[in-house]
Amino acid sequence: MSKLIQAIFDWFKSETRERRKKVRLDRKHVEERARRFLKSYLEADEMRKRHFYRAVQDISDMCQPAELIGRSDVDDGRIPETMSQRAMKMVLDRTGGIKEDDSVANFVTDACATVAVAYNRAAGVYVGDDEMQKLGTAAVHLLTMATSYTSAHEDDGQQFNGGSIKGSID
16 A cells, blocks of 8 residues: 555656646746737737737647547647647747847747747646746637637638748737
């Protein structure tokens, strides 16, 4: 019986350690960008907000793990975790070549960071970290609004395209 209890404690320790590692990575690579994106969204007028919706929705769509969707044998937390990892990879791939004054590249990378935070929140990564949990909740709300907006406006012709946005960002 004590071996079973020890195994359970070891498992919880490893889960906690893994979550802390993910939070540290998020704080290092995506927290600032997600905060900037969400702040810019809040300051944007209604015309500009649609660009925020399109960007996060299209990035979210690109992060969809087609191989996991619809499978009943997949753990519920695995899909948002995979999506967050893909968005984080996009952030890391993009940050090396971005100039500080490149507003479009920074906008897109910030959107990727926001999607990564949203899906880490959905995967439960931020349990025990109130600050990141609040940021994640804001990111999830934005992604939910983006999904609703883009579903209602599918025919308006504006789409994010892997690094550029068709149409204007003003």
